[in-house]
Amino acid sequence: MDEIAAAIGIDPVELRHRNFLHVGDTNATEQLMREPVILDQLLDRALKESDYHARRAQFARENPASAVKRGMGIAAFYHGSGFTGSGEVYLNSLAGIDVTRAGKVRVLVSNTEFGQGTNTILTQIAAEALGIGYADVAMAAPDTDVVPNSGPTVASRTSMVIGRIIERACSQLLALLREHAGLGATFTPDEFFAACERYRAVRGEVVSLCRYEAPPGIFWDDQRYHGEAYGAYAWAVYVAQIAVDTVTYSAEVENFWAVQEVGRVIHPVLAAGQIEGGIAQGVGFALYEKVVWQDGRMANNQMTNYIMPTAEDVPPIHVVFEEIPFQFGGFGAKGLGELPHDGPAPAILNAIRDATGVAFNSIPLLPEDLYAGFAAAQPAEETVVR
Amino acid sequence: MSTNAGATSNKRWPTIRFNVNGEARRVKVPPMKRLLDVLREDLHLTGTKEGCGEGECGSCSVRLNGELVNSCLIPVMQAEGADIQTVEGLALDGKLHPLQEAFLCHGGAQCGICTPGMLMAAAQLLELNQHPAMPEIREALAGNLCRCTGFIRIFESVAAAVDAQSAGPATKLTTEQTHDAR
Numbered sequence: 424m425d426e427i428a429a430a431i432g433i434d435p436v437e438l439r440h441r442n443f444l445h446v447g448d449t450n451a452t453e454q455l456m457r458e459p460v461i462l463d464q465l466l467d468r469a470l471k472e473s474d475y476h477a478r479r480a481q482f483a484r485e486n487p488a489s490a491v492k493r494g495m496g497i498a499a500f501y502h503g504s505g506f507t508g509s510g511e512v513y514l515n516s517l518a519g520i521d522v523t524r525a526g527k528v529r530v531l532v533s534n535t536e537f538g539q540g541t542n543t544i545l546t547q548i549a550a551e552a553l554g555i556g557y558a559d560v561a562m563a564a565p566d567t568d569v570v571p572n573s574g575p576t577v578a579s580r581t582s583m584v585i586g587r588i589i590e591r592a593c594s595q596l597l598a599l600l601r602e603h604a605g606l607g608a609t610f611t612p613d614e615f616f617a618a619c620e621r622y623r624a625v626r627g628e629v630v631s632l633c634r635y636e637a638p639p640g641i642f643w644d645d646q647r648y649h650g651e652a653y654g655a656y657a658w659a660v661y662v663a664q665i666a667v668d669t670v671t672y673s674a675e676v677e678n679f680w681a682v683q684e685v686g687r688v689i690h691p692v693l694a695a696g697q698i699e700g701g702i703a704q705g706v707g708f709a710l711y712e713k714v715v716w717q718d719g720r721m722a723n724n725q726m727t728n729y730i731m732p733t734a735e736d737v738p739p740i741h742v743v744f745e746e747i748p749f750q751f752g753g754f755g756a757k758g759l760g761e762l763p764h765d766g767p768a769p770a771i772l773n774a775i776r777d778a779t780g781v782a783f784n785s786i787p788l789l790p791e792d793l794y795a796g797f798a799a800a801q802p803a804e805e806t807v808v809r
Numbered sequence: 810m811s812t813n814a815g816a817t818s819n820k821r822w823p824t825i826r827f828n829v830n831g832e833a834r835r836v837k838v839p840p841m842k843r844l845l846d847v848l849r850e851d852l853h854l855t856g857t858k859e860g861c862g863e864g865e866c867g868s869c870s871v872r873l874n875g876e877l878v879n880s881c882l883i884p885v886m887q888a889e890g891a892d893i894q895t896v897e898g899l900a901l902d903g904k905l906h907p908l909q910e911a912f913l914c915h916g917g918a919q920c921g922i923c924t925p926g927m928l929m930a931a932a933q934l935l936e937l938n939q940h941p942a943m944p945e946i947r948e949a950l951a952g953n954l955c956r957c958t959g960f961i962r963i964f965e966s967v968a969a970a971v972d973a974q975s976a977g978p979a980t981k982l983t984t985e986q987t988h989d990a991r
Contacts, residue, residue, distance in 0.1 A: 692915065692916040693916060699959035699960075699962065725863065725865070727865055733960075739961075
């Protein structure tokens with residue numbers, strides 16, 4: 424994007440504003456944007472949060488007299504939530520809840536907690552949808568002898584797709600309890616569990632499962648790879664501030680701003696942790712993590728020579744969420760797990776270009792890669808790297 | 810260690826004595842067995858995790874005679890007579906250590922593999938410096954890799970534990986054990 428902007432003499436910010444998708448536009452698969460698209464707003468917020476224009480002006484003043492060149496780079500991007508195309512339809516996920524005799528609601532999903540917060544979020548969703556306490560809900564172990572097949576734990580799908588199924592299964596259970604067990608319009612948790620026991624006495628196990636339902640109007644052509652590629656997209660604008668040391672050829676991310684719209688944020692602490700973690704991986708992707716292949720094997724398969732970001736390498740990361748609840752996601756959620764991996768590398772490369780005038784189109788950029796790039800670029804007089 | 814396997818050679822293994830979390834322990838194991846494996850396999854203290862197994866990631870960090878060490882790089886014979894503290898030694902009488910409390914509240918843990926090592930590195934920092942600034946927190950944790958969190962929430966957790974400590978002497982961030990009263 425910044426190469427195009429430079430070639431036609433337009434400011435990178437202006438180029439993006441002119442070309443952003445909006446509601447009513449179609450994307451590369453000719454999917455009509457029906458849900459809100461607020462890229463302009465995200466970009467403006469990211470520029471404001473990062474003080475982008477003032478910092479760029481400052482670096483333009485300071486860089487000529489400094490061996491350390493600083494620059495600012497932008498990446499604007501989106502990431503589809505859930506499986507692509509017909510994926511979620513083929514998965515046909517089944518998920519739900521049951522109620523144990525010990526008076527606990529159990530969430531029945533095959534989606535597995537590995538630190539991303541799935542257990543917390545699905546528990547929150549079930550408790551909220553049923554109108555009972557968080558402590559009244561537990562997660563069943565994701566053992567296929569116990570839980571139905573709600574698909575794999577991938578594709579930024581759990582909060583949006585599975586969360587929505589759990590929400591529906593909870594509403595379905597409340598309707599059953601009202602119809603068959605005299606549950607009132609309002610109730611306490613004790614009254615809820617008493618109704619569950621009356622239901623069990625008459626109708627057997629207290630269980631409510633639902634299948635995935637695609638948002639209406641979704642059509643995907645598997646043959647032509649055309650149509651509604653995703654039910655929803657998460658949108659983001661990231662800004663990186665970079666310092667390139669022209670003596671050592673090392674690049675350091677000094678500051679990072681991440682503004683995104685991911686639907687409703689179900690748990691702000693966990694969501695920010697996902698974004699920050701993804702950005703740290705993105706920093707590694709852009710600057711450190713070079714896989715060296717030798718005879719079909721990774722030659723540097725040790726942490727001594729495959730370098731990932733440490734506590735000293737991650738920049739301060741400023742995370743901002745704009746929230747637009749997505750009506751077909753669990754309590755308005757869209758996916759956010761993969762989103763933060765997309766933006767850091769382009770933002771960092773654009774910032775390196777801004778700092779040095781040299782454009783790179785490959786990653787990662789270790790010092791030797793930066794050296795080779797600068798040597799090959801033979802930059803114009805005003806962007807000479809000293 | 811195959812030459813040491815079996816009951817016969819077992820008799821030739823030395824008895825190694827040390828204190829773990831304030832309790833006197835003895836093990837009869839191959840002397841080159843890694844402290845990490847002795848803690849996990851022989852003493853069943855599985856809080857300490859193996860990450861890389863080559864001293865790069867800090868996941869297996871424990872405190873040994875007041876120093877933070879990678880337990881994957883310590884042959885157990887080197888621990889003879891030592892005072893060792895593992896993550897199991899942080900909580901006292903079922904009450905979480907202020908660092909653990911802070912990690913819980915501030916999202917300091919995701920998958921959890923690095924967490925015991927991070928806690929021990931942070932405990933070591935606070936033992937040496939009760940009021941670390943952010944650059945000191947970053948430096949102290951730089952030997953402990955985390956792939957999930959991006960470190961930010963870990964820094965915030967440590968900073969929050971420091972603040973909790975400043976708020977009242979009741980939550981003094983000591984890692985000294987009271988178990989040895991037993």
